[in-house]
Amino acid sequence: MIETSDRGRSAGAPPPAIVAGAEGSPGLRADAERNRERIVAAAQEVFAEWGLNAALEKIARRAGVGIATLYRRFPTRANLIAASFERKMADYAAAAEHALDDPDPWAGFCWLINKFCAMQAADAGLKDLITMRFPAPSPAEELRNRALQNLEQLIGRAQQQGTLRADFVFTDVPMLLFANAGVVTATRDSAPDTWRRFTAYMIDAFRAEHARLPQEP
Numbered sequence: 001m002i003e004t005s006d007r008g009r010s011a012g013a014p015p016p017a018i019v020a021g022a023e024g025s026p027g028l029r030a031d032a033e034r035n036r037e038r039i040v041a042a043a044q045e046v047f048a049e050w051g052l053n054a055a056l057e058k059i060a061r062r063a064g065v066g067i068a069t070l071y072r073r074f075p076t077r078a079n080l081i082a083a084s085f086e087r088k089m090a091d092y093a094a095a096a097e098h099a100l101d102d103p104d105p106w107a108g109f110c111w112l113i114n115k116f117c118a119m120q121a122a123d124a125g126l127k128d129l130i131t132m133r134f135p136a137p138s139p140a141e142e143l144r145n146r147a148l149q150n151l152e153q154l155i156g157r158a159q160q161q162g163t164l165r166a167d168f169v170f171t172d173v174p175m176l177l178f179a180n181a182g183v184v185t186a187t188r189d190s191a192p193d194t195w196r197r198f199t200a201y202m203i204d205a206f207r208a209e210h211a212r213l214p215q216e217p
Contacts, residue, residue, distance in 0.1 A: 035063070035069055036073045039060070039063045039073055042060075047123075048123045049124060051124045051125055052077075082140040086140045089140045089144050093150070096148075096151050099150070100154050104161075105157035106164060109155065109206075120177060120181055121184045121195045155170060163207065179198070179202075180195055180198060
């Protein structure tokens with residue numbers, strides 16, 4: 001589970017009420033805005049390498065700022081994650097829209113599952129992203145909601161087409177991504193493309209002709 005609290009706040013950092021409107025504010029001084037950009041860029045790198053539980057001190061060091069400066073710009077870990085992954089969530093939303101536009105729902109579904117798993121394999125932070133919610137309202141949360149809505153529509157169309165098994169449910173997608181995250185982590189150094197084989201097996205299992213769940217032990 002991703003820790004999104006303020007635990008570890010520097011004693012000199014201001015309370016959230018003081019900084020609530022600071023993030024991305026037009027009134028930020030030029031040097032403060034540069035600090036914010038450096039923090040976001042460093043967070044993108046560190047989260048991609050170490051996942052979303054990476055130490056915030058590591059991000060501050062890579063950005064070349066103090067931990068108090070980081071907390072002034074981003075009062076909580078969740079705020080920083082939302083800012084860091086806004087572009088990734090835009091990629092998720094764009095991928096879901098692209099898949100939904102495919103005239104063949106099954107082809108669009110297969111493409112989208114492969115795309116999501118490929119994005120996970122390329123960025124360690126995305127392995128953890130499905131276990132948390134962004135601060136609402138936030139651009140990242142809005143983008144994720146849009147992606148999920150399009151995915152739900154795509155699942156419904158593929159099932160109406162008769163190609164996706166009728167017992168497939170929306171929550172099977174996070175289950176798949178959890179499993180893929182484990183494969184990515186376990187094979188990253190020894191066989192980094194193993195996730196492709198795993199994803200292909202899973203997509204084949206989602207076909208309507210394979211719609212028989214294993215019996216209870």
